[in-house]
Amino acid sequence: MSAPRPPHLPTTLDCITCGLCIPTCPTWQQTGRESQSPRGRVHLMRAHQEQRLPLDAVYAQEMEDCLVCRRCESVCPAGVSFGALMETTREELVQAGYRAKPSMRWLLAQVRHRKRLHWGMGLLGWAQRSGLVRHMGTLAQAMPAVPPSSEREPLPDFAGAHSPRVGEVWLLEGCVMPELYGRVNRAAMRLLQRVGYDVRVPKPRLCCGALHAHAGEGDVARNLVRGWVQLLEDVGAPDAIVSTSAGCGAHLAELPRILASDPDLARRAEALSNLVIDASAFLARRENLERLRPLLNPLPEAWLPLAYDDPCHLCHGQQVRVQPRELLDAIPGVHRVELLEAEACCGSAGLHSFAHPEAARTQLASKLVDLEQSGAATLVTANPGCHMQWETGQRTSTAPRPVRHLMEVLAASLG
Numbered sequence: 001m002s003a004p005r006p007p008h009l010p011t012t013l014d015c016i017t018c019g020l021c022i023p024t025c026p027t028w029q030q031t032g033r034e035s036q037s038p039r040g041r042v043h044l045m046r047a048h049q050e051q052r053l054p055l056d057a058v059y060a061q062e063m064e065d066c067l068v069c070r071r072c073e074s075v076c077p078a079g080v081s082f083g084a085l086m087e088t089t090r091e092e093l094v095q096a097g098y099r100a101k102p103s104m105r106w107l108l109a110q111v112r113h114r115k116r117l118h119w120g121m122g123l124l125g126w127a128q129r130s131g132l133v134r135h136m137g138t139l140a141q142a143m144p145a146v147p148p149s150s151e152r153e154p155l156p157d158f159a160g161a162h163s164p165r166v167g168e169v170w171l172l173e174g175c176v177m178p179e180l181y182g183r184v185n186r187a188a189m190r191l192l193q194r195v196g197y198d199v200r201v202p203k204p205r206l207c208c209g210a211l212h213a214h215a216g217e218g219d220v221a222r223n224l225v226r227g228w229v230q231l232l233e234d235v236g237a238p239d240a241i242v243s244t245s246a247g248c249g250a251h252l253a254e255l256p257r258i259l260a261s262d263p264d265l266a267r268r269a270e271a272l273s274n275l276v277i278d279a280s281a282f283l284a285r286r287e288n289l290e291r292l293r294p295l296l297n298p299l300p301e302a303w304l305p306l307a308y309d310d311p312c313h314l315c316h317g318q319q320v321r322v323q324p325r326e327l328l329d330a331i332p333g334v335h336r337v338e339l340l341e342a343e344a345c346c347g348s349a350g351l352h353s354f355a356h357p358e359a360a361r362t363q364l365a366s367k368l369v370d371l372e373q374s375g376a377a378t379l380v381t382a383n384p385g386c387h388m389q390w391e392t393g394q395r396t397s398t399a400p401r402p403v404r405h406l407m408e409v410l411a412a413s414l415g
């Protein structure tokens, strides 16, 4: 049953039409059209809410093209919550019948069933290794290489702290991360243990619903959140719920807003939101960094210099910018360089790179130039979608560089 949507007209009225957001927007950069800019989209939303504009295919397309990267939010002096507006708008579009392409809906359906996703990725890996993938659809061909099953082993339910123990955390393993980058979650688990935390991966292993909310499938996203809220109430709260995926972390940290249409669930979800924190922000807390710093050793010389690229849902969604850099700078002998446009979207953006491959490639091209000019030997990220997108770029590069998650780099430094 659909929950009523919260009205978003008051939020669109916050826009003072200053236009500061426009040059930061990737779709405006590619098209130069006002209707493909944040200001343009906010005013289309307002016109629709005021019943001056019909909800038709043209309106749907302008909204669908948005990456929901939320870079516009970071520069907006009026505090327009663009991500929230866009999720509400997309939900409205889905309810009016403007749904994502069937292939994207199929992908979303797999992602929320962890076992189904695990089997599906196993089959895809087999098709990739045997070459059969060439005869499959474009979606299967666009998927990244599935790692061997050893990489896709589920995490243990519990891993004990190295002494002295200081507390207990849950590790939010995500849905894509365990299938494509299982080593990242294992690295995070090891780091958390080493700084003194018992690490629990609670069962059932649930999807957080971030991709579904992003695509306008609000009912599915709210049902998944209900599962998380129940899990927390049944098992009891840890000291923190640590995420290695920027998208999942941003979604769960904003639940009271996302659930505004269901006040009872929003109230129960507040405890969950308050506990969710990105792994970088958690490890960079003063007391944790003090315990981590003496454990770190120099990285292999060939990895340096490192360049950290900010995932949109970490910098724009969670305001986490300094902490990943602080952690990298804590590694002895590290050499780190900055990308010129580290906060620009790489084009991954939820399912955007699958739904709009051409636009995503154009978006990535300028990031690849940025990386090239930085002189970095390793690209460091903190989100599985960005990880995939950067690796796609490296496959066609004349000077490919390794792409590593921040947790992998730190765990490598543990020795």
Ligand code: SF4
Pocket (backbone or CB within 6 Å): 024, 025, 026, 027, 028, 036, 037, 038, 041, 065, 066, 067, 068, 069, 070, 071, 072, 073, 082
């Ligand atoms: S979220 Fe990103 S793509 Fe969408 S309007 Fe804002 S800056 Fe542009």
Ligand code: SF4
Pocket (backbone or CB within 6 Å): 014, 015, 016, 017, 018, 019, 020, 021, 022, 038, 039, 042, 072, 075, 076, 077, 078, 079, 080
């Ligand atoms: S920066 Fe904010 S207030 Fe200014 S035009 Fe963009 S959305 Fe409106």
